[in-house]
Amino acid sequence: MNAISLVARREITVRSRTKGYRYGLVVTAILVAVLAALPKLLGGGSDYTVGLVGPQADRLQAALSAQAAHGDDLTIKITRFADEAAARRAVANDDVEVAVVDNATVVSKTVVSQTLSAILDTAHRMVATEENLTSAGLDPAKVGAAQQVRPMTELTLNGSGEDATIRRVIAMTIVVILFMLLIQICTWVAMGVVEEKGSRIVEILLTSVRPWQLLAGKTIGLGVLGLSQLIVIAVVGLAAAQLTGAVPQLPDGTYGVVATTIVWFLLGYAFYAAMFAAIASLVSRQEDLSGVLTPATMLLMASYLVGFVAAQSPDGPLTHALSIIPPFSAMVMPVRAAVVAVPLWETALAMGLMLLAAVAILFVGGRIYQRAVLRTGARVRWREAFGSAS
Amino acid sequence: MLEVDGLKKRYGDKVALDGVSLTVRPGEMYGFVGANGAGKTTTMRIVMGVLASDGGEVRWKGAPAGFETRRRFGYMPEERGLYAKMRVGEQVEYFGRLGGMDAPAARRSADALIERLGLTDRRGDEVAGLSLGNQQRVQLAVALIHEPELLVLDEPFSGLDPIAVDALAGVLAERTAAGVAVVFSSHQLDLVERLCDAVGIIKDGRMIAGGTVAELRARESRKRLRIVVTGAEPGWADRLPGEIVAKNDRPPQGDPAGPDGDQRYDEVILRPSDDQEALLLAARAGRVQHFGWQEPSLAEIFREVVA
Secondary structure: OHHHHHHHHHHHHHHHHOHHHHHHHHHHHHHHHHHHHHHHHHOOOEEEEEEEEOOOHHHHHHHHHHHHHHOOOEEEEEEEOOOHHHHHHHHHOOOOOEEEEOOOEEEEOOOOOHHHHHHHHHHHHHHHHHHHHHHOOOOHHHHHHHHOOOOOOOOOOOOOHHHHHHHHHHHHHHHHHHHHHHHHHHHHHHHHHHHHHHOOHHHHHHHHOOHHHHHHHHHHHHHHHHHHHHHHHHHHHHHHHHHOOOHHHOOOOHHHHHHHHHHHHHHHHHHHHHHHHHHHOOOOOHHHHHHHHHHHHHHHHHHHHHHHHHHHOOOOHHHHHHOOOOOOHHHHHHHHHHHOOOOHHHHHHHHHHHHHHHHHHHHHHHHHHHHHOOOOOOOOOHHHHHOOOO | OEEEEEEEEEEOOEEEEEEEEEEEOOOOEEEEEEOOOOOHHHHHHHHHOOOOOOEEEEEEOOEEOOHHHHOOEEEEOOOOOOOOOOEHHHHHHHHHHHOOOOHHHHHHHHHHHHHHOOOHHHOOOEHHHOOHHHHHHHHHHHHHOOOOOEEEEEOOOOOOOHHHHHHHHHHHHHHHHOOOEEEEEOOOHHHHHHHOOEEEEEEOOEEEEEEEHHHHHHHHOOOOEEEEEEOOOOOHHHHOOEEEEEEEOOOOOOOOOOOOOOOOEEEEEEEEOOHHHHHHHHHHHOEEEEEEEOOOOHHHHHHHHHO
């Protein structure tokens, strides 16, 4: 065990010292912070300025204020104008976004945003209805009371669908981050294997360390770096969401989704790292690496694309199947779980199968590595790598 | 004591080793010489366990060498390997830790070695930034750091300048004085002759000569006569019994055995069929300035046995 931790520590020290790693971490953190703050920057914090003109301005103001009081993060600043001309000037000078003239006309510079349009429309209807009912002889107080309607409660059978968009955004963020991290860290594993094989330093290493210890130490060390990167991303993302006040908008179970994503990262990493390491041990030069790695990279890319599709149609039959089948499950299941509620047994089954696949590939990959890593020179053929131990 | 016993190795149809045996005692410096492709590197890699043999055995202190035994060996492979992006000090320490030292011991040992090898001011530099000679010193430090009982060095002197050669030779001499067994391969036969207590010559996967340099010399000496005669008639040497290996009629500058005045000078290296007959002939031909068995150098012995 001591040898493994020594090897792992070396990987962490040397790799975390490189500029690429440090800048990468900072850039990712900034990117995630911006992404997390985005909903707030774009959708949240609705501030509107409305100008009112005409006899019904008082009641319109009351109706608008009532809506602002009900809505989250909704403020409506109201300015009263003496006549239409003054209101138009104010709109033209950007003093107000829109002006409502005589509860009949909406004056604006460009197209009114959908949200504001809906707010104005509701206020207009309320005031107009009230007016009509009152003129029909009804008691204005009773009319006012009748206008007080409780909003409907939303009940989604398949998870909480109220924030489908946010869930999709979270799901896609997970796919992108998982893919980027997996391909980056696994490529590091592969490059490290070739570095040691190509420079023959592996000959010295293997006189004091066993091949599986070397491979395990390397994989664990770089895995720890990947995991710490993922945790930085998760913490920065959630913290940014907290700071910008986007947290109330996060769907229920987001923390759970983040936690299982970490588990999926570890499973996926074990699988792909072993695969990348075994393949890398077949060649002696970095130039030959991308060529031999192509099939493994393609598999990872395929998982990535399927994960993207899954974010769009989390309940499709393909998504459903691939969220169980390894190694696709490592990227499809966390995505699916981010969008819809996945039964516990399905998650357990998918994780169990992925764990089995990872163990199998660790075993096979370890054997290939052991056999090929000392065979410098020409590329080792698959048949030789799989053949009986010498 | 390292005992290599009857190693066999084939690569496909090609026989690389055909029963190689050699012995290196504690405190002994063993020079392993042979032409390119003779089997030196293959033998050393099998000793270090990075290559499996097809037959034969490697024993250390009488017991077959396994993984734990080999952790007490130090190794410098033919093609140098270091982590280019690691600093000198931390790299040497790392190999000390892998060799089983705890952190303070590895640090002490690394400091001492780095100082001994003249790398103190490069301690914090990345290996990639060092000259080849300095990289070689780091490579040696990596092989020595865990205070191994046996050192296996494949061409440790190749590519070094004379000062670096002396530094490396000095370090190796210290180790053998401390009881470490050292085996190294080299094509620099003068160096092997100067440094080694024992020499083994390998050809086409077989050991064709072995022993101390003195033993080899004794076996190969009394084969060549060096005869210097002045004032002889031209052509006298053709009557000498045996095979003339070399002839020279120009006296070396300042040679005390040189000619008196403008007399003719003849130096002959002879593989005699009858040494007494040769002496008589030389004495009759002119004035014998030198007549004696020539001490062969290791290079000459090597050419003799490998030819």
